[in-house]
Amino acid sequence: MLPSEQPDQGKQTLPTDHQIMGYWLWVVGYWLLNKQQTTNNKQQMQLIDTHVHLNFEVFQQDLGSLENRWREAGVVHLVHSCVHPNEFESIRHLADRFYPTLSFAVGLHPLDVDKWTDSTKEQILALAKIDPRVVAIGEMGLDFYKADNHLLQKEVLLAQLEIARLLDKPVIIHCRSAAALMREVLTEFPVRGVMHCWGGTPEETKWFLDLGFYISFSGIVTFKNARNIQASAKMVPSDRLLIETDCPFLAPVPKRGFRNEPAYVLHVAQHLSRLRSVPLTTLAAQTTANARSLFQLNFSYYENN
Numbered sequence: 001m002l003p004s005e006q007p008d009q010g011k012q013t014l015p016t017d018h019q020i021m022g023y024w025l026w027v028v029g030y031w032l033l034n035k036q037q038t039t040n041n042k043q044q045m046q047l048i049d050t051h052v053h054l055n056f057e058v059f060q061q062d063l064g065s066l067e068n069r070w071r072e073a074g075v076v077h078l079v080h081s082c083v084h085p086n087e088f089e090s091i092r093h094l095a096d097r098f099y100p101t102l103s104f105a106v107g108l109h110p111l112d113v114d115k116w117t118d119s120t121k122e123q124i125l126a127l128a129k130i131d132p133r134v135v136a137i138g139e140m141g142l143d144f145y146k147a148d149n150h151l152l153q154k155e156v157l158l159a160q161l162e163i164a165r166l167l168d169k170p171v172i173i174h175c176r177s178a179a180a181l182m183r184e185v186l187t188e189f190p191v192r193g194v195m196h197c198w199g200g201t202p203e204e205t206k207w208f209l210d211l212g213f214y215i216s217f218s219g220i221v222t223f224k225n226a227r228n229i230q231a232s233a234k235m236v237p238s239d240r241l242l243i244e245t246d247c248p249f250l251a252p253v254p255k256r257g258f259r260n261e262p263a264y265v266l267h268v269a270q271h272l273s274r275l276r277s278v279p280l281t282t283l284a285a286q287t288t289a290n291a292r293s294l295f296q297l298n299f300s301y302y303e304n305n
């Protein structure tokens with residue numbers, strides 16, 4: 001009861017010390033409860049988008065509103081991928097702009113292996129060393145769906161796996177229609193890393209789980225006909241699961257067909273939480289902890305947010 005709500009309204013009596021004390025206890029208690037709930041809400045919704053391409057032209061006009069939306073969605077950190085080491089400066093510029101929210105990788109995409117030269121390996125190695133925000137090598141891999149230069153792809157993949165091992169960094173693997181050969185390569189050349197934008201069958205998923213890999217799901221897992229991928233998403237242990245947008249590509253339902261952006265990783269998380277029958281807050285906490293662990297994200301953003 002508040003001092004002003006005393007039943008005997010006819011008399012003007014002063015509140016007693018006990019009443020004043022009670023009032024202040026109530027105010028402080030209410031404030032503490034509210035503060036706790038706000039903190040919980042923030043903690044509940046910490047998501048990490050582990051694969052973005054924000055340096056692409058399609059984002060350059062509205063990066064500010066993009067940032068507002070991802071913060072609103074609970075995204076606290078981004079891992080920026082790299083398709084060619086020539087992107088390094090533009091990605092680094094974004095890491096400065098969004099510091100300390102953005103970490104990044106350096107590497108060469110399997111569909112760009114024709115751009116691999118004698119000096120590319122040294123170039124990636126050197127770049128990865130000059131900035132502590134480089135947390136991974138990639139994206140690298142095999143894509144036999146869109147290209148048939150299998151031997152060259154394998155050679156460039158092996159060269160980049162060597163870089164990752166030399167620097168003791170995780171790899172970001174792009175693997176499309178090439179799971180069998182990828183399994184062979186990673187068995188011969190064990191490293192730690194993530195199968196990004198994963199689209200494999202449950203059997204293939206098990207191969208890479210057995211090799212110690214994290215499995216990252218993108219908007220594809222929300223597509224109605226992606227039964228195999230959804231089955232894979234159900235079987236990945238909670239301590240190996242990651243989420244990503246791979247933006248600007250592959251926007252999840254209900255944004256399918258539009259330009260993808262980091263805020264939409266929330267839709268991927270929501271879909272996975274339904275598929276796996278775990279609360280969204282649990283899924284967010286697990287995937288965020290996994291991303292921190294794999295990429296060794298030790299920046300101060302957790303303290304600042």
Ligand code: NI
Nearest residue numbers: 051081139246
């Ligand atoms: Ni990518």
